[in-house]
Each structure stands twice: as structure tokens, then as C-alpha cells.
Amino acid sequence: MHRTVALGTAGLPSAARPLWAAFLLPALVLGWLSREVPAQYGLKPRLYTSGSSVRRAFSDVTEQARRATVEIVMDKQVRALGVIVAADGWILTKSSEVPAQTVTARLADAEEFPAEVVGRHEATDLALLKIDAQDLTPIEWETEHPTTAGQWIITSGLRSTPEAIGVVSIPCRTIKLEREPGVLGVGLDGEDGPPTITRVFPNSGAEAAGLLPGDVVERLNGRPLSGRSEMIKLVQEYNPGDALALVIRREQKTLELQVTLTPPPSNEFLSRIAVQNRMGGNLSRRRTGFEAVIQHDSVLRPEECGGPAIALSGKAVGVNIARAGRTESYALPADLVIPVIEQLKLQAPTSRVSTD
Amino acid sequence: MRSLKSDVRLVATLAGLVCWAASGGVLCAQDDSGAEEAVEIPVAFTKAAPDGLDDLRAMEAHVQRLTPRVQACTVGVLVGRAQGSGVVISADGYVLTAAHVIGRPGRSCLVIFPDGRRRRAETLGSDSMVDAGLIRIVEEAPPEGWPHAPMAPADATQPGDWCLATGHPGGYDEERPPVVRLGRVIFVNKRVLQSDCELVGGDSGGPLFDMRGRVIAINSRIQDDTSANYHVPVAAYHAHWERLKAGEAFRSHSGALLGVSGKSIPEGIEITRVFPGEPAESAGLLVGDVIVTFDSRKVTTLERLTELVGEKEPGSFARLEILRNGEPMTLKVRLGMRWD
Numbered sequence: 001m002h003r004t005v006a007l008g009t010a011g012l013p014s015a016a017r018p019l020w021a022a023f024l025l026p027a028l029v030l031g032w033l034s035r036e037v038p039a040q041y042g043l044k045p046r047l048y049t050s051g052s053s054v055r056r057a058f059s060d061v062t063e064q065a066r067r068a069t070v071e072i073v074m075d076k077q078v079r080a081l082g083v084i085v086a087a088d089g090w091i092l093t094k095s096s097e098v099p100a101q102t103v104t105a106r107l108a109d110a111e112e113f114p115a116e117v118v119g120r121h122e123a124t125d126l127a128l129l130k131i132d133a134q135d136l137t138p139i140e141w142e143t144e145h146p147t148t149a150g151q152w153i154i155t156s157g158l159r160s161t162p163e164a165i166g167v168v169s170i171p172c173r174t175i176k177l178e179r180e181p182g183v184l185g186v187g188l189d190g191e192d193g194p195p196t197i198t199r200v201f202p203n204s205g206a207e208a209a210g211l212l213p214g215d216v217v218e219r220l221n222g223r224p225l226s227g228r229s230e231m232i233k234l235v236q237e238y239n240p241g242d243a244l245a246l247v248i249r250r251e252q253k254t255l256e257l258q259v260t261l262t263p264p265p266s267n268e269f270l271s272r273i274a275v276q277n278r279m280g281g282n283l284s285r286r287r288t289g290f291e292a293v294i295q296h297d298s299v300l301r302p303e304e305c306g307g308p309a310i311a312l313s314g315k316a317v318g319v320n321i322a323r324a325g326r327t328e329s330y331a332l333p334a335d336l337v338i339p340v341i342e343q344l345k346l347q348a349p350t351s352r353v354s355t356d
Numbered sequence: 357m358r359s360l361k362s363d364v365r366l367v368a369t370l371a372g373l374v375c376w377a378a379s380g381g382v383l384c385a386q387d388d389s390g391a392e393e394a395v396e397i398p399v400a401f402t403k404a405a406p407d408g409l410d411d412l413r414a415m416e417a418h419v420q421r422l423t424p425r426v427q428a429c430t431v432g433v434l435v436g437r438a439q440g441s442g443v444v445i446s447a448d449g450y451v452l453t454a455a456h457v458i459g460r461p462g463r464s465c466l467v468i469f470p471d472g473r474r475r476r477a478e479t480l481g482s483d484s485m486v487d488a489g490l491i492r493i494v495e496e497a498p499p500e501g502w503p504h505a506p507m508a509p510a511d512a513t514q515p516g517d518w519c520l521a522t523g524h525p526g527g528y529d530e531e532r533p534p535v536v537r538l539g540r541v542i543f544v545n546k547r548v549l550q551s552d553c554e555l556v557g558g559d560s561g562g563p564l565f566d567m568r569g570r571v572i573a574i575n576s577r578i579q580d581d582t583s584a585n586y587h588v589p590v591a592a593y594h595a596h597w598e599r600l601k602a603g604e605a606f607r608s609h610s611g612a613l614l615g616v617s618g619k620s621i622p623e624g625i626e627i628t629r630v631f632p633g634e635p636a637e638s639a640g641l642l643v644g645d646v647i648v649t650f651d652s653r654k655v656t657t658l659e660r661l662t663e664l665v666g667e668k669e670p671g672s673f674a675r676l677e678i679l680r681n682g683e684p685m686t687l688k689v690r691l692g693m694r695w696d
Contacts, residue, residue, distance in 0.1 A: 041695050042543040043515040048552045048583055049539045053405040060409060149427075149536055150420035152412060167419060167538040173531065276557045280582035297537040297554060299582045312412055326556045326582065327525045327537060 050299055055161050062156040065310045066108050067137040069156045072097075072115070072129075072306065073104040081157065081307025082129065083319055085341050087136045089113075092341065094306035094321055095120045095127035096286040105131050108158045119344035124332055125286050125321055128344035139308050141334040142315035147171045153296040153331065154310040155320055162310075166298030172333065175324070177289030181236040182261025184244070186211060191227035194218045194249070209259040212250065219247035235261070277325035287322035293330035294318055300329045397567045401518050418567060419520065423536050426520055426565045428503040432468035432528030433457055433491065433561055435479060441523035441534070441562030442467060442491060443571055447501025449475075449493030450601075452593060453561030454576050455482035458489040461603040467493060469503070470533045481600035485607040486547045486592040487576045489561065490600040505563070508570035510591035513549065517541040521553035521585075523562025523575055534562070541572075542583060545696055546591045547611045549573040552583040609666030613692040614674075616641060617658075623679060624648040624655050639676070639689035646679040665691065 046053045070082040072093050082093035082105060091105055098117065105115040113131035120127045149168050157163035185204020188195040197215045200206050217225055221244055225231050238244065240263040248255045277283065284302040294309065300323045308316035309331035318331035398418050400411035433442040433453050440457035444450070444467075451467055458465070458479040467477045480490040493502060519541055522534040539553035551564060555575050564573040564587050573587035592608070599606060615634025618625040625647045630637050647655050650664045651674050668674055670693035678685050 041515070041545075042550075043540060045583075047405055047516060047540065048542065050552065050583075051405075057406040057408065057412060061412070148420055148423075149533075150416065150423040150538075152416050167536065169535045169537060170532050276578065279556075279578060279580045280554065295532075295535070299554065312409070312416060325525070326578070327535065327554045327559070 049166075050164060052161065055165055058152075058154050058162050058165055059160045061312055061314050062154055062162045062310055063160070064137065064314050065139065065154075065156040065308055065316065066158060066160065066162075068139040068316075069108060069158060069307050071106040071158060073106055073112070074098065074100050078106075078303055079103075080303055080305060081155075081163075081320070083139050083306070083308045083316065084136050085138055087134065087138050089131040089133040089136060090341070090345065091115060091129040091131060092306070092319060092337065093127050093129060094284070094286075094319075095122075095125045097284070097302065097306060098127055098129075103129070105129060106158065107136075110158075118349070119347035121340050121344055123289075123291065124336065124340055125290075126319065126332070126337065126340050126344070128341065128348070130348065140315040141338060142311050142313055142317045143334055143338075145311075145313070147294050147311075147317050147333065152312050153294070153298055153317070154312075155298055155300060155304060156308055156310055157304070163304050164298040164300050166296045166329070168294055168296050169328065170295040172292055173295055175288050175290045175293055175330065180240060180263055182238045182240045182242055183264050184235050184259060184261060188217075188228040188231060191229065193227070194225050195228040195231050203262075205260045205262050209246075209257045211246075211248070211257065211259065214250070216249040217246055218249055218254070219245075221245050240264075277327075280326050281323070283324060284322040287324040287330070290321065290330065290332065292333055292336050293321065294333055295328050295330055297327060298329050305329075401567050404516065415518075419538060422520060422565070422567070422569055425569055426505065426522050426563070427470055427534045427536065429505045430470065430522040430524075430534035430562060432524050433465060433477075434468070434528075435459060435463055435465040439524075439527050440558065440560035441575065443522075443561075443563035443574070444493070444502045444504040445507050445571055446504055447497060449477070449495075449497055449502045451477065451491040451493065452507075452563070452571065452574050452590075453489045453491055454574055454588065455484045455487045455489040456576075457561040458482055458491060461605055464494075465491060467491065468528050472530050479603075481596075481602060481604040481606070483592060483596055483600070483606055483608050485610050486588050488574065488588045488592045488596070488600065490593070505565065506570050507590045507593065508566055508568070508572045510546075510589075510594045512570070513541055513544050513566065513572045513589065515541050515543055517572075518567050519551055519553060519572060520565045520567075521551065521555065521559070521562065521575060521587075522565070523555070523559035525556045525558050527558040539585075544573075544589055545611070545694070546589065546595065547608075549587040549589040550583075551585050551587060553585055554578075554582050555585045607667070609662070610669050611694045612665050612668050612670045612672070613694045614661070614665050614689065615692060616647075618647070618661075620657050621646065625658060625661055635689050635692040639687050641676070641678070641687060641689070642680065644680075647676055648679060648684075649677040651675055652677075670694075 068084040071078045072080040072082050080094045080097040082091045105113045115129040115131045118130050151168045154162045155164040185201040185206040186197045187199030189198045190196045194216050243258050243260045246257045302323050305320045309318045309320050311317045318333045321332045322330045398414035400406050400415050429444045431442045433440045442451040442453035463479045465477050466474050475493050475495045477491050477493045482489040521537045537553040539551045543550040559575045562575045563571045566572045573589045577586045615631040615636040617629040618627045623646050627645045655661045676687045
């Protein structure tokens with residue numbers, strides 16, 4: 001099924017809260033076009049900007065950088081890329097994609113090492129890993145030339161053809177933290193005393209935990225509840241993935257239930273821009289709250305973040321930190337990353353540092 | 357009907373094609389609407405794919421030079437509660453945008469330049485079939501004119517051409533300039549252009565530029581795939597420039613195709629030719645058949661038939677009542693698409 005949507009926004013008076021214009025173009029025209037363009041009329045996919053023929057032109061540029069790139073493997077799946085920052089086995093990656101303490105680092109020569117997370121930096125979402133290896137090829141940072149709009153950005157992988165290419169859209173911007181509140185998935189009633197559940201939404205944490213309409217919520221994480229609005233406010237302070245302990249009165253019985261909050265479901269809660277931003281691929285879970293990023297237009301998958309963002313010089317202008325939308329990927333600039341490496345090294349257990 | 361060529365000249369004059377001789381003289385469009393534009397672009401952009409570091413360096417330098425110029429004439433557009441993007445294409449303030457951004461003609465609206473300046477404007481005409489819209493800034497232009505970029509001629513773009521999209525994804529944001537994206541033209545005809553410059557909400561009405569810095573299309577809509585970004589080609593503006601300027605809201609021919617030729621007779625249209633491989637042939641229409649109605653509407657001339665077909669979208673179904681050897685019959689046909 002093809003979805004075709006127009007791109008205008010019909011917003012509330014504030015430009016900060018855009019919604020979509022109701023107008024939709026005839027979808028058939030495009031459904032037809034995308035399925036049936038005869039080959040002689042359209043560009044061959046290998047010649048698209050992210051097509052193999054174009055990416056291959058960058059192979060020489062990333063020849064050094066790919067040796068400083070690693071794949072971070074958890075449960076046999078590549079969860080992120082990483083970047084070797086020192087020859088004696090220090091690797092940076094995207095922290096939130098690598099929740100485990102011990103993972104596997106796969107190098108360009110296919111060799112695999114157990115890697116231990118020695119420190120995490122919340123503000124940048126970087127994690128520092130250590131592997132037991134020497135004489136690795138560390139990344140070279142591009143700190144001499146300022147990043148400018150229109151400049152190539154190449155995302156190296158382990159292979160000689162880079163994973164993705166693009167250009168710098170915005171050389172430096174701050175990305176404010178946008179928190180998605182956790183959702184319980186119930187309708188509530190009652191402002192005088194403990195609220196009553198009136199409805200349990202499908203595919204919600206509430207449904208999974210076995211909450212039922214008619215249940216009265218007496219306590220949330222130990223706190224007694226005075227009404228519906230207090231409970232809503234309280235739930236919204238938690239994040240998707242957090243588990244809440246509810247004390248429920250069901251008829252004559254009192255039950256204790258654990259409910260895991262979900263992200264806001266797409267169709268009901270997300271604005272149409274958020275939907276459009278997911279058209280074309282998944283986004284990184286942590287994609288906001290960065291002091292400075294280089295915004296570029298490379299089409300990355302979330303698991304292609306964490307590795308180096310390379311300039312035509314072959315040096316890294318930064319570390320890819322998020323797939324943030326259909327039109328945007330973010331890289332943390334090198335001058336923000338370099339001090340974090342030193343800071344995280346200090347967090348490493350002293351035994352580790354002294355033995356290395 | 358005026359010829360396409362005169363349209364092109366008219367718009368070229370309006371746009372006051374600027375000379376961009378700065379920074380190495382790579383970008384230079386001559387203000388001579390009759391002559392070929394003497395613009396130099398690196399040869400790397402003309403190859404099927406770039407070939408080696410020298411090509412990539414030349415492309416990068418060119419795009420870096422082009423970027424501030426294409427950003428300068430890209431505006432945010434606020435029409436009532438709708439917001440989108442647009443591009444100024446003349447010193448006196450004509451702004452191309454998408455039909456679905458402006459709605460109807462004669463509404464007052466605002467355009468926002470990248471430096472944050474807001475200027476009063478009004479909506480002019482729109483072709484809602486292809487999603488072309490026009491706005492004009494009503495405030496007096498500064499002495500040097502509004503920052504603008506020229507429109508490319510109607511037939512200047514081909515698949516494989518490199519292009520730069522700008523606009524305000526997510527809506528105008530004073531904390532960042534218009535957002536540039538580099539890509540290639542995947543498909544283009546008179547009514548739609550597909551590129552792999554990724555677009556998202558708020559980009560609507562924003563421009564797509566060629567490597568000469570000319571506007572070749574306006575951002576319009578997307579599908580799931582990141583290479584499925586659709587734009588309104590400038591040909592659609594050139595073709596109906598006077599109507600757009602006059603504030604007319606209309607729907608042009610959709611590009612739907614039946615694939616027959618015929619002549620008027622008292623009963624309807626007698627088919628003189630059925631084009632091989634086209635929808636009419638697939639539906640079983642034969643030479644000598646007489647089309648009496650198209651979707652229950654009487655067909656008397658070939659022009660009328662073309663018009664009725666053009667009100668339907670390519671890929672949609674139509675019902676034909678015909679006479680074959682004098683006997684009435686009904687055929688269902690799935691309309692095709694004119695690829696030109």
C-alpha cells in the first residue's frame with residue numbers, strides 16, 4: 001500500500017505546532033507513477049544519490065576511516081556503528097542503542113572482540129567501549145576546516161563502499177530535548193477520590209497487564225490518588241518503557257499490577273509531521289537533546305549511527321548520533337566529541353587503565 | 357494558445373535572470389531570454405555517476421557556492437492556519453509555491469525571509485491538478501529588488517540531473533536557515549518531477565534548484581520510500597503563467613491517457629485509430645467503434661473527450677458507452693498516463 005501525502009502544514013497560530021493541510025493530492029497519479037514508470041523514462045536506482053554507483057565513488061575517501069569503524073553487535077544483530085578513537089582499543093558508539101554492558105565489536109578485517117562499556121555520557125548519548133587490542137587504526141579528526149553547508153558527509157561502514165552519503169544541510173544547530181511521555185492506555189473517570197478506568201485501549205501496556213474497565217486505581221508507585229487529573233499528570237512524568245506499580249480495587253478484591261508504559265501510538269497521538277518523518281524508515285529512539293549537531297541529509301538507519309561522519313579529506317567531522325527524521329540525520333561535531341573521550345576514559349576502572 | 361516558448365521568455369524577463377559571476381564565475385546566467393544561458397557547471401555533474409576524488413571535490417565546491425544563494429530566496433509561507441515554503445522568482449516579488457499551501461486566490465498571507473523579515477503578500481492563482489500555486493509580495497520591493505532566483509525553461513531538466521531542495525521541513529524555524537538537500541532527478545514530465553531529495557511536512561511549496569541555481573520545480577508530496585519525493589515542474593507554471601498571475605483557480609489536464617484518435621460524427625466520436633499498448637486497446641476498443649459517452653457524459657468532439665479524460669487521474673477507471681456496428685455496448689477502461 002502506498003501512502004501519498006501532501007506536504008503543507010495547517011498549523012495552530014503558533015508556527016511551533018504545525019499540522020497538515022487537509023488537502024491531499026490525487027494519490028493515484030503517484031501510485032501509478034512509482035509502480036509503472038517505464039525504465040527508459042526514469043533514472044536507474046543504482047544512480048540515485050544513495051545508489052551503489054554513486055556511493056562507490058567515495059570508496060577511496062573512506063579507505064582509512066573504514067578501518068577505524070566498527071560494528072557493535074548485540075544478540076547477533078548489528079545495533080550501532082562505532083569509531084576507534086585510540087590505537088589501544090578505545091571505541092565510541094551511540095549509548096542508547098547499546099544498552100548492554102558487554103557487547104561484541106566487529107572490525108573492518110572481520111575480527112571480533114568482546115567489548116566492555118566503560119562509561120556513558122548522557123548529554124551526548126555517547127558511550128566509550130574498551131576492547132583488548134593494540135595497534136588499531138584510530139580515526140583522524142577534522143578540526144582544521146570548519147564544516148559548511150553543502151559539504152559532503154560520508155558514513156563509512158566496514159566495507160569499501162560507504163554505507164551512506166549526503167551533504168551538510170545545517171553546519172551547526174542545537175536540538176532541544178523533546179520528551180515523549182509514556183502512555184498507560186486507559187480512559188479514566190472520577191475527580192473525587194481514586195479514579196476509575198472506563199476504557200482499556202488495544203495494544204497498550206494497560207491491556208498487556210490485564211487492567212479492566214471498572215478497575216479503581218488506588219495507588220500509583222505507592223502514592224494514593226485523589227483523582228483522574230492527578231493520575232494523568234503523574235503518568236506523564238514517566239518515560240515509555242518505565243514500569244509502574246498500580247494498586248487496583250476490582251469489585252471486592254485488591255490487586256497489585258505492574259504496567260509498562262508504551263510510546264504514544266502512531267495514529268491517534270502523533271501529529272502528521274511525526275508520521276511523515278517516519279515515512280522511509282525508522283528513527284533513532286534518542287534523537288533530541290543535543291547541544292550541537294551537524295545536520296546532514298544522508299539516509300541512515302538507526303543502527304548506522306554511532307560511527308564516524310567523514311569529510312572529503314577522509315577525516316571525521318564528527319560522530320553520527322541520530323536518524324532524526326525523513327530529511328535529517330545528526331552528527332555530533334568533532335570538537336564536542338573529543339573532550340568527551342577524555343572525560344569517559346577517566347571513568348574507566350583504574351585497574352583497566354593501569355593494565356593498558 | 358500561446359506557444360510554450362513565448363511563456364518561457366515572458367517568465368525569464370519577469371525573473372530578471374541575474375548574473376552570478378561571483379566566486380570564480382562558475383554561476384553566470386545571461387539576461388538574454390533568446391540565447392542559451394552561458395552557465396558553467398563542473399563536468400562531474402554531467403556524468404552518470406561521479407568518478408573519483410576530483411569529481412567529488414568539484415561537485416562539493418559548486419554546491420557550497422550555490423547553497424547560500426538558493427537559501428536567500430527561499431521563504432516560509434503563512435496562509436491563514438496553513439504554513440509551507442516558497443521561492444521568490446522575480447525582483448518584484450512573485451513567489452512560487454504549492455496550490456495546497458495557498459488554498460484559494462485573493463487571500464492575504466505572509467512570506468518570511470531567512471533573516472526573519474516578514475512581508476505581506478497575497479495569494480494569486482493555482483492549478484490544483486498539478487499542485488502549482490502563485491503568491492505576490494504586496495509590500496514595496498527594496499531598491500535592489502527582492503532576493504530571487506530565475507526559473508529554468510520548461511524543458512531544461514532530465515533524469516539524472518543533480519538538484520538541491522530547500523524549504524522549511526517541520527515549519528519555519530528562526531533558529532535555522534532553510535534546509536538544503538542534494539539529490540538527483542529521477543523522473544520528469546510536464547506535470548510531475550520525482551527526485552531523491554527527501555522532503556517532509558513544511559517543505560511544501562519550497563523550491564528544487566538545478567546546478568545552475570535555477571528553480572526547476574516546487575516541493576509537493578511524498579510516499580514512503582525516501583526516493584519518492586514529488587515536485588511540480590516549472591513547466592506547469594510556464595504553461596499557465598498568465599492564468600496563475602491573474603489569480604485564477606483551475607485544474608489543468610491530469611495527463612491521463614485513453615489512447616485513441618477519432619473524428620466527430622453525429623452520434624459521437626468514431627475511432628479512427630487505437631494506439632497499440634495503450635488503455636483503449638487493452639479495454640478492447642476497435643477502429644470503427646463510436647464513443648457516445650465517457651463516464652455518462654456526452655462526447656461530441658475529440659477536444660471534449662480529451663478534456664473529460666484530463667479530469668480523471670491516470671490509473672483510474674472510466675466507463676465508455678459505445679456503438680459497435682450500430683449495437684450499444686459498455687466498456688470499462690483503466691486510464692494510462694502520458695509520459696511526456
